[in-house]
Amino acid sequence: MTSRLQQTKGGFNFDNHVRNTMMEGKGMGIPKATKTGTTIVGLIYKDGLVLGADTRATAGPIVADKNCEKIHYLAPNMYCCGAGTAADTEMTTALISSQLELHRLSTGRQARVVTAMTMLKQMLFKYQGQIGAALILGGVDINGPHLYTIYPHGSTDKLPYVTMGSGSLAAMSVFESRFKPDLTREEGISLVQEAIEAGIFNDLGSGSNVDIVVINSEKVEVLRNYAKPNERGVKEASYKFQRGTTEVLKTSIRDLVDIKETVNIHTSEAMDIS
C-alpha cells in the first residue's frame, strides 16, 4: 500500500490568523497594546550624537518608578534608548549587548552600529511584534556616528534626529523647529534637553528627570539626571509615628532550643613544650 508523503510546508504559518478571526467573532478581541509612556530622543551633532530620555515608568495611570533608567548600554561605543514594555526593552538590549561582546571577541574589532541594528531587528521581526520594544539605537563606529529607530515589528529607519514613545510628538515638534546639521556639543545637549522636557511637561506618560548620553569618537559621557526640573518640595508636616502607635495586644516568648550548659572544671595541665 502506498502512502502519500506529507511535503513540509515552507514560509510562514498563518493558522493563528484563522484562530484570531474566530476569537473576534466570538467576542474575545486581540489584547490591546500597552501604551508606551515615555519620551526618548536622539540627534546627530557635529562630532557625534546625543541620546536623551525621561525617567518615568508607568503602570497604567500610576507612576511605578519616578527615576528609572531608559538609556541602556549596548557596547563601549553604542547606547540604546528603549520605549514600550520595560521588561522587553531591558531584556532585548541586554541580550544583544551580550551577543555584541562575543562578536567583538570573535572579530577582534570594535562593533559597528549597523551590526547591533541588524541583530535587534532580526530578533524583533522573528517575534512578530509580540516583544513590545521601540528602540533608538545610537553609536559611533569606524564609519562615523549612526542613529537608528527600531520598531517592535522589526522595521528600522536611519535618520539624523529621531523621537519615540508617547511623548514623541511633543519632542519632535521641538526638533522640527530647531534642529539643523552640524550643531555644537552644547547646542545638541541643549536641544535634546528641551525636547525631553517638552515630553515631560506635555505628555502624561513621561515625567521626572532628563537623562542624557553623549557619544563621540573619543569618549562616551553618561549624564544621568542631567536635569531635574521636578524635584519634590518640602512636606508641610512630619507623619512620623510615635512608639506605641501600633498597639501590642499580646506578647509571648518561646524558646526554640533548650540550652543546657555544663561546665567541667578539671585540674589544669602544664603545656607540653618539649
Next chain:
Amino acid sequence: MFSTYPGQVVVDHPVKVPIEHRFDPYVDNGGTLLSIAGEDFCVVAADTRLSEGYSINSRYVPKSVKLSDKTVISMGGCYADCLTLTKKIQQSMEWYHHAHGKTMSTAAVAQMLSIMLYQKRFFPFYSWCILGGLDEEGKGAVYTYDPVGSYERESCRCAGSASSLIQPFLDNQIGFKNQASQKKTLSLDQVLRITKDSFTSATERDIYTGDYLELFVITSKGVEVQKMDLKKD
C-alpha cells in the same frame, strides 16, 4: 490554502457584514478632589488639571464652584457633565431664592443634588460629586455622591483618579484609624497641611493629578480661596 476549523466558511469574494456603531458619549477628564469637615469649618480642595488620554487639555480648569457663602461643590469625571450639572444646581438655587426669600441650606442642596442625579438614572451624569459646607448649626459638613445620586454625610472623603491613593491616608490622619492614638479635633491649619501633602503625594504617583491646587475654605466668615502650585510633569 489555510487549514480550516469546523464551522468555518471560506469565500473568495467580498462579503457584506453589519458593523455595529455605538454611541460612546463619555470621556474621563481625570483629576482628584477632596473635602474635609472640621468643627466649625470645611475645606474643599481639587487639582485643576484637565486631561484626555495622555494629553493635557488645560492646566487650569477649576473643578470646584462656590454655590453660596456656606456651600461649595466639587466635581470630577466627565467635565462636560460636571459643567451642566453645576449650572442646573445654580439655576435651581436661584429659583429657590426667588420662591422662599432665603439661600438654600447645605443639607437642602445635598438632597436636591441626589434627586437631580437620580433623574438621569438611565443616562447618568458621569460626575463624582463632593459637596462641602457648613450645616445649620455652623459645623462642617461633607456629602459624597456616586454618579446616580446615592449620598451620605461624612467627615472626610476624596474622589477622582487618585482617590484610592489619598483616602487611606485621610482615614489614618483624619479618622485616626489603625493606630492607638486618641481622637482629637484638628485645627484648620492642620487640616490644610494634610490636604496639601495629600495632593503633592498624589501628584508624584498619579499621572492625571497635578498643575495647580485650589483650596476653598468655608468658615462662618465666608468662603476663602487659596491657590497652590503642584508639579506640572
